[in-house]
Amino acid sequence: MQKLDYLNILESPIQSFLISVEKVAHVQPNNTLEHALLILIKSGYTAIPVLDTDFKLHGLISKAQILDSILGLERIEPERLQTTTVSEVMTTSLARMKNDERFERALSYSINHPFICVENEYGEFLGIITRSKLLAHVNGYLHANKKTK
Ligand code: AMP
Secondary structure: OOOOOHHHHHOOEOHHHOEEHHHOOOEOOOOEHHHHHHHHHHHOOOEEEEEOOOOEEEEEEEHHHHHHHOEOOOOEOOOHHHHOEHHHHOEOOOOEEEOOOEHHHHHHHOOOOOEEEEEOOOOEEEEEEEHHHHHHHHHHHHHHHHHOO
16 A cells, blocks of 8 residues: 655645734724624624734733633623723633744644744734645545545
């Protein structure tokens, strides 16, 4: 049986999977939770990056974190949406890579993270790589190799 050239796919550069910064929905650390929730609902995404005006990455904010933050003891307290900022609720625990890294690392991050944030050598945010794009590439690769058997 012919062996797949695993190294080939694992060493592919990640640039070709990048959704570039202009196409990435994001919010800023000092935005209110109300604004963040509007962006999340309108975009249809579960979580989005938090970037400052210099496009530096600060964290991620999700619908679940926002809903959790307005949960009072006996009722939901929506008034908190206007008085709480994104930076008070966001998580700083996220998957991040440099743009010159390889597919292998992105694939292993994608097991636990729906998307990976990509930065350049100066720490500027360049965009994201999604789990669906990585899986589509693996799927295409495995099928292409199946045909050559
Ligand atoms: P997908 O694999 O396409 O379902 O994307 C996984 C996750 O990546 C989504 O749930 C979002 O949290 C995030 N995401 C995908 N595309 C974008 C985008 N254009 N802007 C912001 N976040 C995105």
